[in-house]
Amino acid sequence: MIKEYKSELLDDGITLLNEKKILFGQCGPDKRLHLSEVMQYCSDYVTELYTQRGYDRDFLVEHGYAQMVSRSSFHIYDLPKENDVITISVREEKPEGPQLMRCYEFKDSKSNQLLIVGKSLWVIVEPKTRAVVFPNRFEFLAKSDVETREECAKPGRIKFPEKLVHLSDQKIIYSMIDGNNHLTNSKYINFAIDYLPEQYQSKEITDFRLNFCKEIRKDDTMQVNAFFNNEENKILVEGKIASDGERSFECELIYK
Missing domain, CATH: 3.10.129.10 (Hotdog Thioesterase)
Structure with missing residues (x-):
């Protein structure tokens, strides 16, 4: 029997807790989770955070809003591997100017060992024009004053040399x-x-x-x-x- 894993909105209204088993198709030749799967979890659970509060993606689009990721940063302690059961938390944090900050933690469900930490900046836009909507004008914002210490590099610009x-x-x-x-x-x-x-x-x-x-x-x-x-x-x-x-x-x- 395949176990049903949970997804739970915590009482603070800004944190979504998810438990998942890592499957074969999510892993690479080393049997560890692809980084694209890390990104996919983070994207999906930001959407799910709002869905569990009653505002799914279709609802937001109907009201003139879409969420688009801008910048992301992650530090990897130990990538989970095939058949591991992990707990992923997604938390809404205090906005930075026109952008919404989200924090992620991936932990081993048995040992509670921290596996991956990350932060990302998102913008709310009007779906057709892509015009930016500032947080104070986004009526469905999961309001938060939380500012956790960053264990990963702060999301920001990346400087490139001229010759690539x-x-x-x-x-x-x-x-x-x-x-x-x-x-x-x-x-x-x-x-x-x-x-x-x-x-x-x-x-x-x-x-x-x-x-x-x-x-x-x-x-x-x-x-x-x-x-x-x-x-x-x-x-x-x-x-x-x-x-x-x-x-x-x-x-x-x-x-x-």
Whole structure:
């Protein structure tokens, strides 16, 4: 019998607690959770936090609102592996200017060991025009004054050198597109890793930051470029939109 795992909105109204078993299809060759699955959990549970408060995605769109992630940062202590049961908490924190701050913690359900911590900044936008709605004008905001100490790098801009190595081009296809009609945010980390030389793909990632700069849509092409800083065990990756030359995402990977 497959066990039913729980998703629970805590009494504070700003924290969602989720228990999940890591499945084979979510893991890579090392049997550990793909980073895109980390991103997917974080995105889905931000939506679920509002759903359990009575405001699902369709409700928000009908009222003129959509949530879009802007910047993310994570520190990895130990990636969970296949068949592990983990607890994921998502908490709404005090907004930063026009952006909403969310905090994430992944823990081993048996030992309570902290596995992954992260923070992300989100913007509320008008679905059609993408005009930003400030938090004080978002009537369904899960209001919070919580500001936890950051155990990961603060989400922020990533500085790139002028000269980058071109890694690959990838056309954006149907299966990459989400309900907002653009590349779903969890896929960006795949672009940052999939086209790296093989010797870097096997490295153990301890930290990563990922910023979303501009939407890319079906049938456009992502041009993936990188800078390798072997002295600092750091890789910078950007994705540019072929049709207009603008940056779609930027990523910083730190490895052991």
